[in-house]
Amino acid sequence: MNDSHYCPHTPEEIQEMLSAIGVASVEELFSPIPSELRAKTFNLPPGLSEFETFDKMKSIASDNGGGMSAFVGGGFYDHIIPAAVDHLSGRAEFYTAYTPYQPECSQGTLQALFEYQTAICRLTGMGVSNASLYDGGTACAEAAMMALRITGRNKIIVDGCVNPFSRQVLKTYLYNLDVEVIEIAPLDGLLNREELAGMLDESVAAVLVQNPNFFGCVDDFTALAQQVHALDALLIASVYPISLGLLATPGEMGVDITVGDGQSLGNPLSFGGPSFGFIAAKKAHIRNMPGRIIGETVDKQGRRGFVLTLQAREQHIKRHKATSNICSNQGLCALRGLIFLSAIGRQGLVDMARMNRDKAEYAKAQLVSIPGVTALQSAATFNEFTIFLPKPADGVVAELLRKDIIAGVPLGQYYQGSENCLVVTVTEKRSRKEIDLLVKELEVAVCN
Amino acid sequence: MQLIYEQSVNGRRGVKLPVSDVPSAAELPENLLRRESAALPEVSELDLVRHFTNLSRRNYSLDTNFYPLGSCTMKYNAKVLENAAALFAPFHPMTALLPGGVEFCQGSLGMLYDLGQMLADITGMDEVTTQPLAGAHGEMTGILLIAAYHAARGNKAKKKYVVVPDSSHGTNPASASIAGYEIITVPTASYGDMDIELFKKAMNDEVAAVMMTCPNTLGLFNPHIKEISDIAHSHDALMYYDGANLNAIMGKVKPGDVGFDVIHVNLHKTFGTPHGGGGPGAGPVGVKKELIPFLPQPRIVMNDDGQFLLEDQKAASIGRTANFFGNFSVMAKAYAYIIMLGRDGLIRVSEQAVLNANYIKERLKAYYDLPYDMTCMHECVFSASKQLEHGVHAIDVAKFLIDKGYHPPTVYFPLIVKEAIMIEPTETESKATLDAFIDVMIEAAMTAETNPQLLHDAPVTTPVGRLDETKAAREQNVCCIG
Structure with missing residues (x-):
């Protein structure tokens, strides 16, 4: 009786195969494993049917709080995903393929990733993009390591306004290396340029900033890029791709390496993943890029085709001398990003970015009309902004959660002395009605 | 196109x-x-x-073609897994990190916790973190855990090396190198595994870890594995298990029982989640109890009331390896896969994966050189050296297979086998599929003798023929200039 899922052999077929091999039983094939090393216990529960499995998964998902109105970001954003993204990325020819090692039978994946690289370059104003990294935080870490390689220096300066999780990931990556990571505490929600100036010298490999930053503030790093370049150091910027519908690009500012999390481009929240990290750089740095890069070429008949290129940077060729250890990346999520950007289109992204800002500005104006609530005024904002509450934000957020509103990220646990600060995110998906309800409930919570 | x-x-x-x-907002300053x-x-x-x-339609894929890509475990990806993962699409990960937020994430956190427990049972480990986002990311995380372990014992400066066999995946030395270690490579002996005598000579007290794949990339189970672990431990070096080949041994042997201290598993290989044209995968890392204090934060724990909480304040932790909780929806698929197959189903998976690989090995060994002729586990590695006598390389055999509708096996890996052809059929393929593939492999071997030019010219059925990789590398056209 064949009672196991997805193992198709009948007992007769198994017998035929054993005879062909010349053994009496399947168990005999495991004889290379010394008997004293064999597993003594294996305690998993018995299997389930497909129907029961899905039912159990539904029951688990229903243990989460559903139907929440999300005014929260922190690196992941609740944006529209056109239906075509699911349907096209769900083509089995894409999602059940693997890394395109054999280009002749992988042109679908290869051309799509070439188009993805193009989209990232055009979005960020950079010269070269790879075919994806894991997420926004690991992309920051890879960019820092790339800067260490390019400059041969061993100091990274990180703006404290960069997403705290990404900063932690970067520190973990560099944990066991002989590298100094210096963080600069924010000043009014912005990079403390004076403190940075005091630290910038020719030992610095790179400065890492974020735009818009964790407080939601939008900055112009053009002058900073010049300052950093004067010391032959590099400027790395982490950006939020949807904001690039409106905001000046890293390329325009003179940034050397641009990174970010691609979740907002057509990838669902999914409790944190998968998304994808993107990394793009000035073209001169292409040989120091981590991960896969797709290049255009031709076959013998002159037909255009695409291949994995500059593979001599990668671990399967260079082993311990590779530019990164990355092998599997987030290809399917990058494909979703490409389909998203192609579906939304050139003007669509501008309109979408504008709508994010309009809704956030509306919400900000309403929130600061609550007595005792003010907004951080130091800089312009995109779709996130920081407000000061007359009481600790932790309690307010916890109270609103019970009313199915995720009111934002309280800053207290990330920045000392910011217990009353709350970062509120408003995407195009939040209706005026939802915003008005947030304002109403927040007013109740702060006045209690 | x-x-x-x-x-x-x-x-x-x-x-x-x-x-x-809502009303339009005032325009931003021009410089922004x-x-x-x-x-x-x-x-x-x-x-x-x-x-x-x-x-x-210009891709070969698992759902359209047999895809025996060695070391990649291209098994069937059950459709219900996609449906199950989609249930979690709306949940924002920040919710769990907000004050009072875990209450609203009990389903997601509980699933991750349970998945960790099940993976711990399968691998013989004490605790699993689901944060790492891919196999290589798991390796780096694991080596950082080992670095933290040595540092906590005051040995940070002393421990300088990581030992790997020359048959290892390229990610092993790359991950150890990125984590700050120098690499010692040990050659493979004639019995198909790391040479035990050379290993003993390579070992010293400055070695931080030994990274092994078991069964190794030749598809062979290392009979000396316990001895290797014991030697490593005698030098206070920890044993790292690359779980890429776990599909061969579920329920048969647990890495934790044979001396491994840290392990990663590739959910996209062993646990049936799709490979996505190169990712996303997921690389949860399991550890023995001595290493629990160093695990990435936040760590998911269960309290006495059965509630799942996040613990984020362990000073010894290596920190964070990803922004949130790992590739969550990949984890949901793997979880569904494990509960669906259950204990006996997973044992059957390994048995039939090993049966299929040995069947191919025995049926093809008259036609292709088999450098290590012994019982294999889930994959077998041939060499095209016989075909090379007629000027035909492994890559030519691979391209011939494409014309016949098969995705080729892995070629030129492991690096220690000349003209390597590494075949991993997986358990989900039927005997009829295997037989048809074997026939085409035999046809390729025959054609190599009678008409080698046909193999050099392949593939001819694809949208493009063999591509000029030198031109691609030289011209570096990596994005379309608009």
Whole structure:
């Protein structure tokens, strides 16, 4: 009786195969494993049917709080995903393929990733993009390591306004290396340029900033890029791709390496993943890029085709001398990003970015009309902004959660002395009605 | 085929956005605005759908072709796993990190916790973190855990090396190197595994870890594995298990029982989640109890009331290896896979994966050189050295297979086998599929003798023939200039 899922052999077929091999039983094939090393216990529960499995998964998902109105970001954003993204990325020819090692039978994946690289370059104003990294935080870490390689220096300066999780990931990556990571505490929600100036010298490999930053503030790093370049150091910027519908690009500012999390481009929240990290750089740095890069070429008949290129940077060729250890990346999520950007289109992204800002500005104006609530005024904002509450934000957020509103990220646990600060995110998906309800409930919570 | 950018028409719109229900905001200062909008495609939704549908048809994939790519475990990806993962699409990960937020994430956190417990049972480990985002990311995480372990014992400066066999995946030395270690490579002996005598000579008290794949990339189970572990431990070096080949041994042997201290598993290999054209995968890391204090934060724990909480304040922790909780939806698929197959199902998976690999090995060994002729586990490695006598390389055999509708096996890996052809059929393929593949492999071997030019010219059935990789590397056209 064949009672196991997805193992198709009948007992007769198994017998035929054993005879062909010349053994009496399947168990005999495991004889290379010394008997004293064999597993003594294996305690998993018995299997389930497909129907029961899905039912159990539904029951688990229903243990989460559903139907929440999300005014929260922190690196992941609740944006529209056109239906075509699911349907096209769900083509089995894409999602059940693997890394395109054999280009002749992988042109679908290869051309799509070439188009993805193009989209990232055009979005960020950079010269070269790879075919994806894991997420926004690991992309920051890879960019820092790339800067260490390019400059041969061993100091990274990180703006404290960069997403705290990404900063932690970067520190973990560099944990066991002989590298100094210096963080600069924010000043009014912005990079403390004076403190940075005091630290910038020719030992610095790179400065890492974020735009818009964790407080939601939008900055112009053009002058900073010049300052950093004067010391032959590099400027790395982490950006939020949807904001690039409106905001000046890293390329325009003179940034050397641009990174970010691609979740907002057509990838669902999914409790944190998968998304994808993107990394793009000035073209001169292409040989120091981590991960896969797709290049255009031709076959013998002159037909255009695409291949994995500059593979001599990668671990399967260079082993311990590779530019990164990355092998599997987030290809399917990058494909979703490409389909998203192609579906939304050139003007669509501008309109979408504008709508994010309009809704956030509306919400900000309403929130600061609550007595005792003010907004951080130091800089312009995109779709996130920081407000000061007359009481600790932790309690307010916890109270609103019970009313199915995720009111934002309280800053207290990330920045000392910011217990009353709350970062509120408003995407195009939040209706005026939802915003008005947030304002109403927040007013109740702060006045209690 | 045209690029999507070449189909773009100025002013054409795809997806319609909602109409804004709030007033327009005042414009941002000019220096903060981009000068020109990004030159993204401007196509109709139908153009978009045709473009990507037609692109997809230029791929071989598991759902369309047998895909015996060695070391990659290209098993069938059950459709219900996709449905199960989609249930979690709306949940924002920040919710769990907010004050009072875990209450609203009990389903997601509980699933991750349970998955960790099940993986711990399968691998013989004490605790599992689900944060690492891929196999290589798991390796780096694991080596950092080992670094933290040595540092906590005051041995940070002393421990300088990581030992790997020459048959290892390239990610092993790359991950250890990125984590700050120098690499010692030990050659393979004639019995197909790391040479035990050379290993003993390579070992010293400055070695931090030994990274092994078991069964190794030749598909062979290392009979000396316990001895190797004991020697490593005698030098206070920890044993790292690369779980890429776990599909061979579920329920048969647990890495934790044979001396491994740290392990990663590739959910996209062993646990049936799709490979996505290169990712996403997921690489949870399991550890023995001595290493629990160093695990990435936040760590998911269960309290006495059965509630799942996040613990984020362990000073000894290596920190964070990903922004949130790992590739969650990949984890949901793997979880569904494990509960669906259950204990006996997973044992059957390993048994039939090993049966299928040995069947192919025995049926093909008269036609292809088998450098290590012994019982294999889930994969077997041939050499095209016989074919090379006729000027035919492994790559030519691979391209011939493409013309016959098969995705080729892994070729030229492991590096220690000349003209390597590494075949991993997995358990989900039927005997009929295996027989048809074997026939085509035999045909390739025959054709190598009678008409080698046919193999050199392959593939001819694909949208493009063999591509000029030198030109690609020289010209570096890696994005379309608009």
